[in-house]
Amino acid sequence: MLAQVRREPGITRASVARRLNLSTGSATEITARLRDLRLLTETPAPVRGRGRPTTVLAPHPSGPLVLAAELRQEDWRCAVATLDGRVEHLQAGRHASRDPGPVLAELRQVLDRSRRWYGERVRAVSLAVAATFVDGHLVQASNLGWGPVDLTGLIAGSGLPLLVGNDATLAGVAEARTGSASGAATALHLLVEVGIGGALIVGGHPVTGAGGAGGEYGHIPFGDRRLRCPCGARGCWDLEVDGRALARHLGEPPPADPHTYMRDVLDRAPRDAAARRAVAAVARALASGIAGLVNAHAPDVVTLGGFAGPLRAAAPAEFGEAYAEGLMTFRRAQPPPVLDAAHGDEGALRGAVAVGLDHVTSEAALASWAERHPR
Amino acid sequence: MLAQVRREPGITRASVARRLNLSTGSATEITARLRDLRLLTETPAPVRGRGRPTTVLAPHPSGPLVLAAELRQEDWRCAVATLDGRVEHLQAGRHASRDPGPVLAELRQVLDRSRRWYGERVRAVSLAVAATFVDGHLVQASNLGWGPVDLTGLIAGSGLPLLVGNDATLAGVAEARTGSASGAATALHLLVEVGIGGALIVGGHPVTGAGGAGGEYGHIPFGDRRLRCPCGARGCWDLEVDGRALARHLGEPPPADPHTYMRDVLDRAPRDAAARRAVAAVARALASGIAGLVNAHAPDVVTLGGFAGPLRAAAPAEFGEAYAEGLMTFRRAQPPPVLDAAHGDEGALRGAVAVGLDHVTSEAALASWAERHPR
DNA sequence: CCGGTTATACTCGTTGCACGAGCATAAGAC
DNA sequence: GTCTTATGCTCGTGCAACGAGTATAACCGG
Numbered sequence: 004m005l006a007q008v009r010r011e012p013g014i015t016r017a018s019v020a021r022r023l024n025l026s027t028g029s030a031t032e033i034t035a036r037l038r039d040l041r042l043l044t045e046t047p048a049p050v051r052g053r054g055r056p057t058t059v060l061a062p063h064p065s066g067p068l069v070l071a072a073e074l075r076q077e078d079w080r081c082a083v084a085t086l087d088g089r090v091e092h093l094q095a096g097r098h099a100s101r102d103p104g105p106v107l108a109e110l111r112q113v114l115d116r117s118r119r120w121y122g123e124r125v126r127a128v129s130l131a132v133a134a135t136f137v138d139g140h141l142v143q144a145s146n147l148g149w150g151p152v153d154l155t156g157l158i159a160g161s162g163l164p165l166l167v168g169n170d171a172t173l174a175g176v177a178e179a180r181t182g183s184a185s186g187a188a189t190a191l192h193l194l195v196e197v198g199i200g201g202a203l204i205v206g207g208h209p210v211t212g213a214g215g216a217g218g219e220y221g222h223i224p225f226g227d228r229r230l231r232c233p234c235g236a237r238g239c240w241d242l243e244v245d246g247r248a249l250a251r252h253l254g255e256p257p258p259a260d261p262h263t264y265m266r267d268v269l270d271r272a273p274r275d276a277a278a279r280r281a282v283a284a285v286a287r288a289l290a291s292g293i294a295g296l297v298n299a300h301a302p303d304v305v306t307l308g309g310f311a312g313p314l315r316a317a318a319p320a321e322f323g324e325a326y327a328e329g330l331m332t333f334r335r336a337q338p339p340p341v342l343d344a345a346h347g348d349e350g351a352l353r354g355a356v357a358v359g360l361d362h363v364t365s366e367a368a369l370a371s372w373a374e375r376h377p378r
Numbered sequence: 379m380l381a382q383v384r385r386e387p388g389i390t391r392a393s394v395a396r397r398l399n400l401s402t403g404s405a406t407e408i409t410a411r412l413r414d415l416r417l418l419t420e421t422p423a424p425v426r427g428r429g430r431p432t433t434v435l436a437p438h439p440s441g442p443l444v445l446a447a448e449l450r451q452e453d454w455r456c457a458v459a460t461l462d463g464r465v466e467h468l469q470a471g472r473h474a475s476r477d478p479g480p481v482l483a484e485l486r487q488v489l490d491r492s493r494r495w496y497g498e499r500v501r502a503v504s505l506a507v508a509a510t511f512v513d514g515h516l517v518q519a520s521n522l523g524w525g526p527v528d529l530t531g532l533i534a535g536s537g538l539p540l541l542v543g544n545d546a547t548l549a550g551v552a553e554a555r556t557g558s559a560s561g562a563a564t565a566l567h568l569l570v571e572v573g574i575g576g577a578l579i580v581g582g583h584p585v586t587g588a589g590g591a592g593g594e595y596g597h598i599p600f601g602d603r604r605l606r607c608p609c610g611a612r613g614c615w616d617l618e619v620d621g622r623a624l625a626r627h628l629g630e631p632p633p634a635d636p637h638t639y640m641r642d643v644l645d646r647a648p649r650d651a652a653a654r655r656a657v658a659a660v661a662r663a664l665a666s667g668i669a670g671l672v673n674a675h676a677p678d679v680v681t682l683g684g685f686a687g688p689l690r691a692a693a694p695a696e697f698g699e700a701y702a703e704g705l706m707t708f709r710r711a712q713p714p715p716v717l718d719a720a721h722g723d724e725g726a727l728r729g730a731v732a733v734g735l736d737h738v739t740s741e742a743a744l745a746s747w748a749e750r751h752p753r
Numbered sequence: 754c755c756g757g758t759t760a761t762a763c764t765c766g767t768t769g770c771a772c773g774a775g776c777a778t779a780a781g782a783c
Numbered sequence: 784g785t786c787t788t789a790t791g792c793t794c795g796t797g798c799a800a801c802g803a804g805t806a807t808a809a810c811c812g813g
Binding site: 431 | 787788789790791792793794
């Protein structure tokens with residue numbers, strides 16, 4: 004029932020019962036239990052037509068919460084979410100420094116303040132970072148210029164679970180749950196920022212492999228094997244689809260900030276033929292790689308985040324052509340649609356919220372919540 | 379409990395109870411129910427040490443069965459399996475023709491005979507074919523030289539479910555359940571025959587995407603973009619890792635039968651320097667692609683089927699080097715082990731059995747079985 | 754304003770399933 | 784021959800959901 008409330012916030016009790024094939028008796032009983040546990044409340048629903056009015060199910064005003072935060076290249080954000088998945092932004096800011104220490108100290112302050120404010124209601128803290136994680140440990144964040152960093156200090160002493168995840172993976176989760184890929188059993192999300200990240204989402208859950216270290220789609224060798232990637236491998240797709248690739252095509256030196264560089268080139272592409280050609284080449288590399296991944300995984304839908312959408316928009320013909328050419332013939336009749344992400348740059352944060360709520364509504368977490376709120 | 383019996387055939391009732399944290403009362407009750415339903419039988423277990431002797435749980439002698447068959451390039455096989463996953467081969471033979479009609483007619487005869495013999499016990503028919511399936515329909519079997527073929531005729535009129543799957547995918551399932559990758563949460567299986575197929579197996583289930591059309595790992599563009607693949611795309615990995623690739627490296631024309639050709643080249647590689655070099659090049663292409671997939675999916679283990687194992691064995695140094703070079707630096711400390719498949723060329727058939735048993739032990743199928751065997 | 758219609762909620766007895774405590778049983782150990 | 788150990792069986796208990804029947808709250812039409 005909690006899952007249903009999350010899928011359709013503002014749903015009425017009667018509809019939930021229908022969706023879950025519950026008898027009215029069971030619905031009564033279950034809602035009463037959830038109300039007593041301070042998980043849900045019922046408020047009279049606006050009446051529509053005949054029949055006895057039903058109630059709208061909503062998160063309990065003193066029910067569990069998830070704190071979610073996102074660390075991006077230049078800034079950070081913090082938000083709080085209720086059981087229905089509604090997100091309220093709390094605070095945001097630019098990093099005070101390029102080093103992990105001050106950045107984490109600032110985030111810790113914000114999290115501490117929020118925890119004090121919401122008290123026992125906070126049941127999990129969920130973090131999205133543009134970084135590679137192995138077994139919940141940040142091993143590398145090339146975007147932020149960080150090596151291995153211990154994030155557990157952010158909530159040390161609170162006893163709360165700290166959930167961490169890659170930003171592209173979490174954005175993919177958000178798209179699959181409530182975004183452009185909602186309803187798709189298998190979805191592929193690709194996020195171009197500096198390099199390319201992504202995730203295959205099956206049944207709403209990312210396929211992240213051993214230790215959650217999967218989703219490094221940027222390091223599949225779709226590119227030129229003569230190019231060495233900072234990751235250590237050769238021919239990485241990463242090198243073909245971001246600002247560094249644009250600079251190579253334009254015969255310019257590698258940009259210090261590939262992110263800003265790409266924005267500039269995309270901006271001037273409509274007027275500048277050379278920029279237009281470079282963008283088209285990158286769009287082709289993106290589309291042809293996507294086609295390869297579609298061949299391998301047959302997603303129902305592909306979603307594009309970050310610069311991936313604008314790249315396609317800037318060279319739609321080349322993108323479409325390379326996508327079609329890269330597909331196996333039998334897939335060309337009904338290729339998976341390639342859609343722009345619905346969540347924009349909120350995706351990673353909303354994905355972190357989703358994962359946090361998954362945890363909070365897990366069997367075990369609900370049991371521990373029930374112990375604290377007896378009767 | 380049925381799942382546990384399948385995971386550990388020959389397990390005793392007492393151990394099952396321990397594994398599932400069942401009280402002795404529940405174990406008594408559940409086994410009694412399953413016995414009455416003709417799903418399990420209990421036979422006295424060989425005594426070991428003190429204590430009251432327990433019983434071994436085994437499939438009921440008139441319990442449900444799965445018929446499994448595999449269609450390969452030149453031959454076919456048919457087997458029957460009980461709930462504990464034990465497989466008994468029934469019949470095998472070479473194809474009478476290269477056309478689907480006679481081949482399917484022969485297989486249909488064999489299946490019909492088996493169905494008559496086992497009667498109502500047969501609850502599913504599961505098929506492994508070296509082919510691409512979309513929504514359960516065979517759309518292409520380039521290996522067999524078939525286009526779209528309707529397989530439902532194989533069991534028409536029986537009312538049984540026909541489960542179909544790609545051979546590489548099913549072999550991967552077998553490896554993940556009971557083979558070299560058993561216990562791995564995420565496993566990658568790669569099968570080299572003509573071209574390369576594979577599957578990512580998460581929690582024992584293949585990630586097959588929309589309509590089950592995934593797993594076409596051979597058509598990821600890891601290769602030379604100038605080469606056009608029969609599949610319609612360019613630069614497919616397929617073209618780099620099979621007999622056709624060996625022929626290109628040896629400067630010979632594309633072989634009519636890449637399968638036999640590869641066996642020949644592998645055979646003479648120890649004596650023939652040119653063959654050795656060609657094999658090494660192919661082993662490198664294989665390993666470097668595997669490394670790319672490991673970067674993307676972070677499997678716990680990679681298993682090699684078909685010619686993939688022999689290719690590595692013929693050029694272990696080159697394979698290992700290309701594998702390591704293709705990995706992201708942070709993965710090199712503990713790269714996923716690359717193991718030869720444990721099931722050999724039985725993999726696909728055993729995978730088909732596994733999928734068939736999954737179906738037979740599903741909630742719905744057990745309910746329908748229970749209706750037929752009341753009390 | 755009042756019975757009829759409709760949609761939903763509440764009550765209560767029933768059912769299914771597993772648990773746990775206590776007792777029974779079958780083997781080896783002393 | 785008893786003791787110990789491991790397991791199986793019986794039975795009363797509890798939980799969760801169901802279904803049938805009843806109650807309630809809105810609209811509708813006269």
